[in-house]
Amino acid sequence: MTIPAFGLGTFRLKDDVVIASVKTALELGYRAVDTAQIYDNEAAVGQAIEESGVGRDELFLTTKIWIENLGKDQLIPSLKESLRKLRTPYVDMTLIHWPSPNNAVSVEEFMQALLEAKSEGLTRHIGVSNFNIDLMQKAIDTVGAENIATNQIELSPYLQNRKVVEWAQEQGIHITSYMTLAYGKALKDEVISQIALKHNATPAQVILAWAMQLGYAVIPSSTKRENLQSNLQAQAVLLDTEDMTTIAALDCNDRLVSPEGLAPEWD
Known part of the structure; x- marks a missing residue:
């Protein structure tokens, strides 16, 4: 199973804004879309996909189960509602x-x-998000590593999460990076800007290319057509070893997403 390396994120986008973003992205050639129950935009995403005219079999669609629906009696009914x-x-x-x-x-x-x-055919693949090593181990003990397609985690040049990444990859669990641009903070980084200049690319393209070259899937979001188009072109940017080493040195464990009462104890 191959998770698309590049997709569209929809976090914080709702109603007409997310409809426009998804339809524009699909028109530009995006074929993976990431949503979640808590984003409160699944219906709008579904509408956008239907109106886009892109065949369902051409798309890779991901959603996420919210914490209120984790119980064995809630999970499947909540997923059916998402569908x-x-x-x-x-x-x-x-x-x-x-x-x-x-x-x-x-x-x-x-x-x-x-x-x-999954066995009922409601979802082709299953995985986790925001899991530390201990939680991944528990998940593996329950369903086997072969049934865990990915761990979607916050990952940017400033938070490279190497311990979790290496452990997951050793088990054959793929990594999906979210917040890859660090809420836009990394776009202003002088080091990134210099690499972008060298490759005649944008800072966003450099950061997304860096993550993809490390084997991660990325799901950047945007409401602007030019940014959606530009981000898509990150797939054509090839960084050299020096670039990758330079970006590796930017890691400073700068975590942006750690909601109190929700986040596990991070590794």
Whole structure:
């Protein structure tokens, strides 16, 4: 199973804004879209996909189960509701968005329910998001590493999360990077700007290319057509060893997403 290296994120985009973003992205050639129950935009994303005219079999669609729906009696009904909103009989990948706070629902319970959703054909692949090493191990113990397609984690030049990445990759678990541009902060970095100048590229293209060259999938979002187009072209940027080493040195464990009461103990 190959997760597309490049896709469209929809975090914080709603209603007409997300409809326009998704339709423009699909028109430009994007074929992977990432959403989540908590984004409150699944219905709008589903509408955009339907109106785009792009065939369902051409798309890789991901959604994520919110913490209130992790119980074995809630997970599958909530996913069916997501499918109804997305106007599709299945999604390509379903992730656990965050681990259950205070282990209110055990990893074993929700991973078994997620695997059942897969066996019912509601989702082609399953995975996790925001999991540390201990939680990934528990997930592996429950469903096997072969059933965990990805761990979607915050990952940028300033937060390279190497411990989690290396451990996941050793188990054969793919990494999806979110917040890759560090909320735009990394776009202003002088080091990144110099590399961009060298390659006649934009800072965003350099950062996305860096992540993809490390083997991660990226899901940047944008509401502007020119940025959606430009981000897509990051796939053509090839950084050299010196560039990769230079960006590696920017790591400073600068985490931007760690909601209190929700985030696990990070590695």
